[in-house]
Amino acid sequence: MVIGGTGMLAGACQELAGRGSRLSVLARRPADLGPGVTCYPCDYTEPDSFELAASSAIRQSGKPSLLITWIHATAPNGADQIHSWTDPTRHIRVLGSASANKAAPGRSEAGVEHVVLGFVVGPAGSRWLTNEEICEGVLHAVDHPQPRTVVGVLEPWEKRP
Numbered sequence: 001m002v003i004g005g006t007g008m009l010a011g012a013c014q015e016l017a018g019r020g021s022r023l024s025v026l027a028r029r030p031a032d033l034g035p036g037v038t039c040y041p042c043d044y045t046e047p048d049s050f051e052l053a054a055s056s057a058i059r060q061s062g063k064p065s066l067l068i069t070w071i072h073a074t075a076p077n078g079a080d081q082i083h084s085w086t087d088p089t090r091h092i093r094v095l096g097s098a099s100a101n102k103a104a105p106g107r108s109e110a111g112v113e114h115v116v117l118g119f120v121v122g123p124a125g126s127r128w129l130t131n132e133e134i135c136e137g138v139l140h141a142v143d144h145p146q147p148r149t150v151v152g153v154l155e156p157w158e159k160r161p
């Protein structure tokens with residue numbers, strides 16, 4: 001199950017579906033991500049809408065073996081909510097660069113694997129990650145379970161774009 005999988009993570013969803021996984025993707029607008037992917041429209045800032053979509057996906061496909069969450073700060077409890085509703089075997093939470101400067105996650109994050117999105121520094125300056133780089137990093141985390149995966153770099157922080 002991928003929350004927020006129709007934007008920058010669409011390529012990762014397609015890759016996972018191509019490997020034979022049955023994928024449920026939750027986002028506001030449905031998108032055609034190809035065979036094996038079912039979209040469940042919802043607004044994750046509205047718990048009723050979010051929970052209804054999650055329960056529909058579970059009814060259709062069962063409890064997820066893998067939950068990937070990409071949830072904006074507009075839903076600060078969204079990752080915890082979907083985790084408790086779905087009780088996934090694994091949970092990979094994708095975090096924006098700003099989270100790298102925040103305190104370590106609380107107890108509710110125990111066991112959740114984090115993918116922190118950084119930036120790229122080159123001779124001509126720095127830039128944010130492309131969708132392809134983000135998908136590659138998330139797929140690397142899927143294939144190599146570890147508590148924290150950084151895509152790109154987070155230091156020196158003052159060199160961020």
Ligand SMILES: NC(=O)c1ccc[n+]([C@@H]2O[C@H](COP(=O)([O-])OP(=O)(O)OC[C@H]3O[C@@H](n4cnc5c(N)ncnc54)[C@H](OP(=O)(O)O)[C@@H]3O)[C@@H](O)[C@H]2O)c1
Pocket residue numbers: 003004005006007008009026027028029030042043044045070072074096097117118119127128129130131134
């Ligand atoms: N460090 C970095 O380099 C870095 C970090 C973050 C982002 N970015 C870049 O910034 C671009 C834009 O980022 P983005 O955050 O807009 O990501 P995005 O992945 O392109 O879009 C957000 C995803 O979350 C869904 N979503 C958003 N609000 C929702 C809500 N209230 N309820 C349910 N689903 C919701 C969207 O579905 P709907 O479209 O249907 O709402 C979509 O699937 C990305 O393409 C990426 O390349 C770079």
